[in-house]
Amino acid sequence: MQLPAWPAPLPGRSTCLAAFLTFLVGAASPDAAPGEEASPPNLVLIFCDDLGYGDLGSYGARGYETPNLDGMAREGVRFTDFYATSPVCSASRASLLTGCYHERVGIQGALGPRSGTGLSHAETTLAELLKQRGYATGMAGKWHLGSHPSQRPTRHGFDEFLGLPYSADMWPRHPEAPKAYPPLPLIDGDRNAIADVTPEDQSRFTERFTERAVSFIRRHRDRPFFFYLAPNMPHVPLFAGEKFRGKTERGLYGDVIAEIDWSVGQILRTLKETGLDDRTLVVFTSDNGPWLSYGDHGGSAGPLREGKGTCYEGGVREPMIARWPGRIPPGLVCREPASTIDVLPTIAALAGARLPDRPIDGKDIRPLLFGEPGARSPHDALFFQYLNGQLQAMRSGRWKLLFPHTARTMIGQAAGKGGVPGKYAQLAVGLELYDLESDIGETTNLAERKPEVVRQLEEKAERFREELGDSLQKRTGKAVRPPDRVSD
16 A cells, blocks of 8 residues: 655646536536535434554555555545544533533533533533434443443433443553553443453454444435544554454554444445445544554544644644545545544534534534535634633634643653553643644744744734633633533
8 A cells, every 4th residue: 555655645636626526517416506405414423532543555654555545535535634632531522512612611621430521411412402403412432521321322322322431441451550540441322332341352242233233224224324433543542353453554553444444335335335425425534633652552643743742733633534426526635724623513514414503613514514615614723621711722714823831752751551641741832833834744833934924823812711711821711611410
């Protein structure tokens, strides 16, 4: 397999225009322009855990192959500048399912088993939004938006759920804090299918969650459906199914990615077998960048700087591939900035669903998704908060601005091995400006050379702070909404 260099070569706008025009000429339904749907499409949303920007073949991965995901990219659109709102689990997932910056809905960090905090029932999830249009809704995988029974997916619009309430490393076998966590349950609906998950159980999760997705699609083939598949991989602890262990040059991490690729292939095959292929939008992305301290058990950010737990590009820029035969022209590459907060409003527009009554932050990115000529990002800026509401970074157009804070780095540190992490060093981040069009790796700070650009970006950041706050400046936003809180 020929691998792209980092960054992968991008077609010019004329290439995208040609692809778009070719698609229009050959489309099976020439009466409908992209984004104008005669009937609501099905949606399969696949949201990985700690997948790095450089972990897929179409993004430059080495040591294993991802033929199904690479096929998705050839048959659909690959985004090069797609972002999570935060470089950590719960916060990122809240944004995906609500279309809001996570601070707006009061979710921060990675919620622990005993936190008592969860997504508010006053928020409208993507599942609840689609149920208004008669969709069947299902989920398998990692939830991580509240572990109390009243906070689980079936209380937030999902008809069925098979999965984990929080991260799979929050269990008594944690390599650094084994006494900090209770037994990890596998939940089916509202009951514990397994009260105390074992390593053997974990090795079957990718297969088991895939089987649930396939079953759901087959059972609901005669009505619109939404299935949210959230693999708990490649987040540590790494486990691969027996058929995949020892199969890649990259070791266990590569084996895990190969199994995720297999999972995607099973879903695509099922859509074809059920005759739903051209009626279903499949979206694949991840919650944050790779957990670099785990070394050989962590992923790759490719050409990007740093990883999970930082707001450098490696922590928040994600692979994103979308496929919808007959609707998305094949072979598109979109280099415009977009975000997980855009998924909900875009799907709402496609399904003809009403947006939530409460303010959201995402935008309809159908023009980007369908490769419309001249389509631009609808965002004037994207913002990244971490560590209890610190506004650490923002992007506007080609410019990335980081605000002074303390981050973490593995540069100069001994890498983790075999599932035991290395130790991060602290990294002092200054006021840093990067031109991402020419410096994707954030290597040359232009803040002193471009004071006017810095000033303009800081003005945008100030407006954001008024809305959603910034703990670096000890400021609380006027539009922050409370999460759900329970106590046992």
